[in-house]
Amino acid sequence: MHLNNRKILRRTIREIEMSTKPPNPRSSEVEVDSMFTDRWSPRAFLSDPLPEHQIQALFEAARWAPSCFNEQPWFFIYATEAKDREIFTSILVKKNQLWAGRAPLLMFSIARRKFLQSGKENRHAPFDTGAAWLSLALQARKLGLYAHAMAGFNVEKAYAVLGVPKKDYQIMAAIAVGRKGDGEHLPEDLLQMESPNSRKPLSEVASQNYPLATDDQFAE
Numbered sequence: 001m002h003l004n005n006r007k008i009l010r011r012t013i014r015e016i017e018m019s020t021k022p023p024n025p026r027s028s029e030v031e032v033d034s035m036f037t038d039r040w041s042p043r044a045f046l047s048d049p050l051p052e053h054q055i056q057a058l059f060e061a062a063r064w065a066p067s068c069f070n071e072q073p074w075f076f077i078y079a080t081e082a083k084d085r086e087i088f089t090s091i092l093v094k095k096n097q098l099w100a101g102r103a104p105l106l107m108f109s110i111a112r113r114k115f116l117q118s119g120k121e122n123r124h125a126p127f128d129t130g131a132a133w134l135s136l137a138l139q140a141r142k143l144g145l146y147a148h149a150m151a152g153f154n155v156e157k158a159y160a161v162l163g164v165p166k167k168d169y170q171i172m173a174a175i176a177v178g179r180k181g182d183g184e185h186l187p188e189d190l191l192q193m194e195s196p197n198s199r200k201p202l203s204e205v206a207s208q209n210y211p212l213a214t215d216d217q218f219a220e
């Protein structure tokens, strides 16, 4: 197919998807850009491969995340080929395998433990790698894709299978990315969960009061 026709077809599919998309039930307490409430973590992925330029755009977005001393301690090992995705999927817990195995892009986000310059421990690396993950997830939505992070994987197997030196890197999360499908392949319990969830009230997120209550006091 001619490149232009392919572009038009892709745009038309996107427009149909947007027009048939159920309304997002999320509402923010205070008006914010809709990109924050439009990002959520579905499990119904289409297995259609993603174009390379979209994959690179995800990592480009992650690249611009802020980090302590601009260390950029994040790294993403990713898989798009069937045989690699199978290997990545085998690292996940069974419950995640059920849905993430279909996603056309699987990755593990990794944080370098030490600052490259000084060799000192970088205790901010997980924070910064989290910032990079969110940049990637927001960019995914801009491309009509969804990203879903997972802590449910066999950590030791991940280090072994991916050949990640544990003394130098911490494997933070697995991430599945793809276009959203209708979930026809999902087991019933996961299908039930297939809509955007809510959040704690804003009053529980930020306050000018301190010191903070202990967990025990908080529970009272």
Ligand SMILES: Cc1cc2nc3c(=O)[nH]c(=O)nc-3n(C[C@H](O)[C@H](O)[C@H](O)COP(=O)(O)O)c2cc1C
Binding pocket: 039, 040, 041, 042, 096, 148, 149, 150, 151, 152, 153, 173, 196, 197
């Ligand atoms: C670090 C991290 C680990 C997560 N682990 C899993 C997981 O193993 N399996 C899963 O289905 N969802 C997982 N999630 C998705 C969360 O359940 C989800 O982000 C949370 O409920 C908020 O919903 P939302 O992302 O749709 O806004 C994880 C999310 C994060 C950020």
